[in-house]
Amino acid sequence: MVPENIRIKFHKKGRLIYISHLDLCRTVCPAMIRAKIPLWYTEGFNPHPKMVFAQPLPLFVESRCELLDIKITEPTPCEEIAKRLRQALTDDLYVEEVYPAKAKFQEIEYAKYTVCGDESFADVACGVFDSEHLTVEKKGKSGTVSTDILPQIKSVQRTGEKEFECVLSASASSYLNPMLFCKAIAEKAGIQDGEPDVRIIRTGWQKKDMSEFR
């Protein structure tokens, strides 16, 4: 059969927030084998299963919407794949849903995050559009560069006393790391050493027209 594109939506939480994207990639492959998923292998000199992640998740950030595309060679019901993967993974990598991959990852324009910190942190974050710029210092190969990240912030909305939701650029050409965003807010809020004590959760994806990407 023609390999079928399957999308796996999973959570990355708990102890898994300390595991880098690269290590996650290494972890998933054996798990697929444990789950006996009929993976399609590339036909090269060094055959390996075809797997594509929507986007890497920064270290220390949780997620309820990680997306991974695989190709399978035998028709297998999605619910069956989900069930087997749940058994082959720990709860910190919970597989929420498996479905045929239709929309392309390139259509992703924004990522949505929930940030839990303290009240004053949320106050500063929600007032971010009161200023004309939000400048951060980025360390690169050619020294430190100042960048204005405000254009990459689509919206910030209060969702609780100590909690807010933000929509940040997450396309191939423009990507804002939520950790960097929180650092900028922390600096603005005058938090010492700029290390915000926050919990960040990626909760969803949006297309250019702000409709949900799945």
Add this chain to the structure above:
Amino acid sequence: MELEKILKKVSKPGRYTGGEYGQIIKDKEKISARVAFCFPDSYEIGMSNLGMRVLYHSLNLMPDVWCERAFSPLPDMENEMRANGIPLYALETFDSVKDFDFMAITLQYELCYTNALNLIDLAGLPLRASERDESFPLVIGGGPCTYNAEPLCEFFDAFSIGEGEEALCEMVRLYIDMKKSGRYSKKEYLRELSHINGFYVPSLYEVEYGSDGAVSAYRPLYPDVPEKVVKRIIGNMDKAPYPDKFVMPYIETVHDRITEEVYRGCIRGCRFCQAGMVYRPVREKSPDTVNDQIKCLYENTGYEEASLLSLSVSDYSELSLLTEKLLSWTDEKKVNLSLPSLRADTFSKELMERISHVRQSGLTFAPEAGTPRLRDAINKNVTEEEILSACRLAFEGGKNSVKLYFMLGLPTETEQDLAGIAALAKTVVDEYYKCEKRVKGKNVQVTVSCACFIPKPFTAFQWDAQDSIESLTEKQNYVRGLITDKRIKFNYHDARASRVEAALARGDRKMSKVLIEARKLGMSFDSWDEHFSYEKWEKAFAQAGLDMGFYANRAIPADAVLPWDMIDIGVTKAFLKREYDKSRKSEPTPNCKEKCSGCGANRLGGVTKWCPKISE
């Protein structure tokens, strides 16, 4: 939680978070004894250790026992833990090791002793066993270094000598029984533990020293304590517990693959090799057991590489049948096989073809010495022709790089033997260009790696002196000078680290003072080049009032009492002495397949293939 904040500051926090697929979680309510299995090196190294995997599995087979894991935190994490008052914890529960019943520390190499002490300290335990009362866990040592654990005697309550699958379970069972019947006190327990085969309780022995400072006598303090502790072995390898799944690390470790032990022991008897003696008698698993275990592990781990482990895997009596069984399914499942310990004399074309699927750039052989004369003296019965023919096979099979391992400073070594190393490497280079079927258009790369000889307890060379650092350095320079060919790469080990290793390996109880000083100097990770400091070791010895040379560079008289004489590994001292004598005459000893040389290991029993006296 404080730990969460720290984890965001240290490098590779995944080392410290546990929670992997395959870790064993139990209900604390139903547990009578908790064991923290501690590996005194990094997570990446410890998680690759087969012994740890086997014992974690064996202990957790007991429903009322829970074994968890702990590893040495790297210096950045250690600093954060100390600064924030976080003691050593086990990865499964984050519970403090201090609250466990046992702290079991595996001792794999001498240079991890400083890490072992650091673990005890980080757990919040007093270093000395005598300063730990009933409120602290029992600290038990195991692993290859316990064949001479004297330098660590003061810090450990007991040592498990030999193979631990059954012994550790008996140790924990005795503890639970005594606790339940109300008979438990640390003192009573250790006394009873000494009655179980394979347990050495150092506090139950006294040691006397002669005027020269060497051990002159040792004796048990009580009549019921055995005079000699006989090492434990597993009788039947087919029936021994073996993990059916592994804890799957999230982060990359040293060996991310299935490791399958094919047999224990070694038929060879190289005279410098401790493993070859202490793991005797040879006991094989059947090809079916090996095949089934690998298949099961493949399904439960998802690893696509399986490594066959043994001291010399090509000596496995049914290797051909085994590879046939394995290849009947591994190819289809895209599982690679690797055989890390091949001998040049048993390296066949057939074997080469069978492992050719493995993605590896080169092959490694260990001639150990440069001339046939010295190879006979160390009983590494490999001829130059065998080495060359193995290389030829590798070249014909498309390889263009070969690694050759040697040792410098071996007993009876002469300048000629050193020159032989360079000559042999050159011959291998020439062999490449003589080889018609080689891959054309590529240059050959021969890597010569020279370790320093270290006299180890329970070897024929245990009485021999190690060369001085100056002499070893001179020899390294000499060999390097002889290698002029750019296609030969020369590597060598740090002679200073080898000296410390030798001193610790042949150390006695007085050495504990050195280790205390080392702890005071904050030493750890000595097996890592970037952390090893010879100057600090010199300082630790000086402050303890001991001479490193006495332990490393002294030839021990044949009739002397050895610090490790209270341990019985099966192989007798008389056999080792015979081997020593033969080495001075450069006389080889046949391997166990060819002829029994009466090493004595068969006294221990066990189902074995190559020991004629047991087969009878």
